[in-house]
Amino acid sequence: MPVLWILAIVLVVALVGFVLGRQRALSSGQGDIRNLHSLPSYYGYNAALFGLVPAVLVLAVWTVVQPLVVQNSVIDLIPESAVEDAGNLSLVMSDVRRVADGLDVAVAEGAMSAEMAASLRTDFTDVRTRLGNVGVALGSDVTQDTLRVAQRYRELTASGNVLKTIVVLGLSLGLTGLALLRTSAQFRARNVVEQGVLLLLLAAACIAILTTLGIVLSLIFNTIEFFQLYRWTDFFFGTTWSPSFGGGSELGIIPLLWGTLYISLIALLVAVPIGLFSAVYLSEYASPRFRSIAKPLLEVLAGIPTIVYGLFALLTVGPLLVSVFGDNGTLGLGWMQGGTAVMTAGLVMGIMLIPFVSSLSDDIINAVPQAMRDGSLGLGATHSETVRQVILPAALPGIVGAILLAASRAIGETMIVVLGAGAAARLDLNPFEAMTTVTAKIVSQLTGDTDFTSPEALVAFALGMTLFVITLGLNVFALYIVRKYREQYE
Amino acid sequence: MDDLRLVERDVDTQDIKIAARKVQVFYGDTHAIRDVDVDILDKTVTAFIGPSGCGKSTFLRCLNRMNDTIDVARVEGDIHLDGEDIYDAKVDPVQLRAKVGMVFQKPNPFPKSIYDNVAYGPKIHGLAKNKAELDEIVETALRRAALWDEAKDRLDEPGTGLSGGQQQRLCIARAVATEPEVLLMDEPCSALDPIATAQVEELIDELRQNYAVVIVTHSMQQAARVSQKTAFFHLGYLVEYDETGKIFTNPEDSRTESYISGKIG
Numbered sequence: 023m024p025v026l027w028i029l030a031i032v033l034v035v036a037l038v039g040f041v042l043g044r045q046r047a048l049s050s051g052q053g054d055i056r057n058l059h060s061l062p063s064y065y066g067y068n069a070a071l072f073g074l075v076p077a078v079l080v081l082a083v084w085t086v087v088q089p090l091v092v093q094n095s096v097i098d099l100i101p102e103s104a105v106e107d108a109g110n111l112s113l114v115m116s117d118v119r120r121v122a123d124g125l126d127v128a129v130a131e132g133a134m135s136a137e138m139a140a141s142l143r144t145d146f147t148d149v150r151t152r153l154g155n156v157g158v159a160l161g162s163d164v165t166q167d168t169l170r171v172a173q174r175y176r177e178l179t180a181s182g183n184v185l186k187t188i189v190v191l192g193l194s195l196g197l198t199g200l201a202l203l204r205t206s207a208q209f210r211a212r213n214v215v216e217q218g219v220l221l222l223l224l225a226a227a228c229i230a231i232l233t234t235l236g237i238v239l240s241l242i243f244n245t246i247e248f249f250q251l252y253r254w255t256d257f258f259f260g261t262t263w264s265p266s267f268g269g270g271s272e273l274g275i276i277p278l279l280w281g282t283l284y285i286s287l288i289a290l291l292v293a294v295p296i297g298l299f300s301a302v303y304l305s306e307y308a309s310p311r312f313r314s315i316a317k318p319l320l321e322v323l324a325g326i327p328t329i330v331y332g333l334f335a336l337l338t339v340g341p342l343l344v345s346v347f348g349d350n351g352t353l354g355l356g357w358m359q360g361g362t363a364v365m366t367a368g369l370v371m372g373i374m375l376i377p378f379v380s381s382l383s384d385d386i387i388n389a390v391p392q393a394m395r396d397g398s399l400g401l402g403a404t405h406s407e408t409v410r411q412v413i414l415p416a417a418l419p420g421i422v423g424a425i426l427l428a429a430s431r432a433i434g435e436t437m438i439v440v441l442g443a444g445a446a447a448r449l450d451l452n453p454f455e456a457m458t459t460v461t462a463k464i465v466s467q468l469t470g471d472t473d474f475t476s477p478e479a480l481v482a483f484a485l486g487m488t489l490f491v492i493t494l495g496l497n498v499f500a501l502y503i504v505r506k507y508r509e510q511y512e
Numbered sequence: 513m514d515d516l517r518l519v520e521r522d523v524d525t526q527d528i529k530i531a532a533r534k535v536q537v538f539y540g541d542t543h544a545i546r547d548v549d550v551d552i553l554d555k556t557v558t559a560f561i562g563p564s565g566c567g568k569s570t571f572l573r574c575l576n577r578m579n580d581t582i583d584v585a586r587v588e589g590d591i592h593l594d595g596e597d598i599y600d601a602k603v604d605p606v607q608l609r610a611k612v613g614m615v616f617q618k619p620n621p622f623p624k625s626i627y628d629n630v631a632y633g634p635k636i637h638g639l640a641k642n643k644a645e646l647d648e649i650v651e652t653a654l655r656r657a658a659l660w661d662e663a664k665d666r667l668d669e670p671g672t673g674l675s676g677g678q679q680q681r682l683c684i685a686r687a688v689a690t691e692p693e694v695l696l697m698d699e700p701c702s703a704l705d706p707i708a709t710a711q712v713e714e715l716i717d718e719l720r721q722n723y724a725v726v727i728v729t730h731s732m733q734q735a736a737r738v739s740q741k742t743a744f745f746h747l748g749y750l751v752e753y754d755e756t757g758k759i760f761t762n763p764e765d766s767r768t769e770s771y772i773s774g775k776i777g
């Protein structure tokens with residue numbers, strides 16, 4: 023039975039459980055709610071939760087685990103020679119799965135009977151054309167070994183599916199029944215449901231934490247692998263970045279870090295003053311009407327996908343800068359050779375960060391108590407004196423936190439850099455030169471056909487890890503500062 | 513009300529510092545102050561009493577135009593400070609607030625050092641020619657607020673680190689340091705314990721030597737203790753305004769009598 027069907031049946035069981043649980047509780051309390059320990063719907067939820075949650079959990083785990091188990095048990099059937107022919111085991115296994123899926127399709131479309139699919143032999147049937155007829159294309163002729171393994175694979179999967187259906191439905195029905203049996207006027211359904219909800223929330227939190235942990239661990243393992251192939255001193259202190267997949271690459275991170283920091287610096291030089299001033303204007307001076315229009319507009323800026331900013335950099339800002347600072351530019355300086363440059367990416371990234379800085383600072387400035395403003399105005403200070411000497415100093419730690427968060431976004435930004443700053447890793451002070459960043463190089467090291475055992479590909483993980491450590495540090499520092507600031511007024 | 517300790521009632525002067533006529537205040541459509549006429553005397557403590565929501569704070573904030581900072585508030589009528597209309601277009605509300613200082617209900621020291629809190633006003637208004645003068649202004653203000661002895665060794669520490677009563681005295685020092693002519697206090701003791709309250713009340717009585725002090729208070733005992741004149745507000749009207757002793761012993765209006773004997777509140 024397909025998973026979707028099982029799920030539907032479990033849902034129906036839970037729904038019926040809900041109705042029955044509610045009724046049973048009511049009738050055991052002689053129809054008077056006041057005789058019950060909990061509200062009637064809690065008895066319903068109790069039965070429904072019992073019918074639903076364990077069954078769904080088992081279903082999910084089983085669906086994920088079954089293919090792995092089946093695969094493991096058919097692996098022994100694959101002869102050594104087949105593995106040698108194909109080059110490695112996983113290629114053979116993917117052939118097996120394709121044939122097995124093909125047979126499934128053939129049976130489903132009626133081109134083959136189920137017995138026939140199970141007893142097919144390559145000496146009598148041309149499996150490749152038969153499967154080709156039902157639309158399953160195979161890369162090569164099917165060997166008898168592969169076919170035998172595929173048939174075994176199907177057998178095991180089929181019996182596994184039957185077992186799964188029985189277990190899941192049995193669990194659902196059994197636990198619903200149990201919950202219904204326990205339902206009586208004295209049963210503390212409310213407390214049980216409370217526990218159930220708690221477990222669900224806990225499970226969600228665990229999933230979130232475990233996935234993060236998994237990501238970090240995979241980064242760490244690949245990074246360790248990289249450092250076994252490449253000296254860490256050369257990576258962290260090398261000033262040249264010239265990967266070549268043929269060997270003899272130099273993978274120094276310094277030029278990339280320099281590009282990252284340079285572009286982020288320019289971005290912050292744009293975003294911080296504009297963002298901060300607009301926040302001060304919006305929170306201190308703007309009329310409520312203007313504010314109600316301008317704030318959402320600023321937040322629209324924050325919703326624009328970064329690739330769009332990248333296009334803007336490539337097509338508008340780059341050419342514009344060249345026409346001013348380029349060889350034949352209006353200033354006649356000849357500083358800029360092409361549209362892609364640190365300045366292009368930095369300016370556009372700065373624009374992207376403006377709403378980020380301004381909306382965070384706006385919240386922080388608004389959190390400064392009105393009493394502080396009254397105190398200053400009451401002493402005969404003007405509005406701008408109040409902002410400069412009382413409100414901004416009071417909000418400073420929070421604003422610093424906002425700027426650090428913006429910085430960590432700038433450091434992690436990729437698309438704008440790829441399109442706006444070019445691809446050349448360079449250590450240079452001229453902001454009109456093309457440079458590149460850590461993130462952009464991660465992309466270029468992993469795009470195309472990559473061999474994940476070479477240092478040229480694995481370096482991407484080391485780069486990612488470095489970036490992760492830097493932004494994590496910035497974020498932690500920013501959160502620490504923001505939190506410290508919060509305490510001040512609570 | 514027998515336990516009221518009525519301090520010397522003699523009003524030292526009859527000079528009118530602030531004269532208000534037909535003052536109306538609206539918050540949007542709410543008519544918060546109606547037809548208030550009052551003369552506030554120099555070198556006198558005037559108390560505003562009345563049930564909460566009757567408009568005491570609103571009227572007080574008219575006297576230094578703090579209501580200008582509230583968008584929906586609108587003030588009508590005449591208020592003269594030393595004979596000059598403070599709502600006249602010529603008058604700069606910022607200058608006015610330097611002359612009419614204000615202390616708020618909740619102590620609101622700035623997140624700066626104790627010294628910088630007190631020096632804030634003098635610096636803004638350029639009252640000191642050099643650092644030595646500024647030091648002197650700060651010391652004098654802190655002495656007048658009876659905070660010098662407690663604060664002189666910790667002038668560089670943040671004002672927010674003081675206790676509630678000390679913070680309120682710091683706010684008074686801050687207001688005094690700008691050398692105002694009138695000091696408005698909106699329930700300055702409501703966040704303080706009895707000892708701190710007693711200190712602030714003593715302070716108010718001293719401040720009377722130099723300023724006109726207007727104090728809003730919830731506590732009738734406090735009004736009786738510190739003020740020479742008392743105004744009773746009710747539902748936006750100024751019901752009765754007279755010598756404090758007379759208000760508390762022999763009020764003319766029946767509403768005043770009900771309030772001080774605890775029937776309205």
Ligand SMILES: Nc1ncnc2c1ncn2[C@@H]1O[C@H](COP(=O)(O)OP(=O)(O)O)[C@@H](O)[C@H]1O
Pocket residue numbers: 539542544562563564565566567568569570571582584
């Ligand atoms: N900022 C404001 N906006 C609108 N209405 C206000 C505002 N401040 C006070 N009010 C209203 O004005 C009236 C008087 O308030 P207030 O002067 O604070 O009274 P009191 O200080 O005597 O307790 C109240 O009805 C109050 O709801």
Ligand SMILES: [Mg+2]
Pocket residue numbers: 568569570
């Ligand atoms: Mg009030």
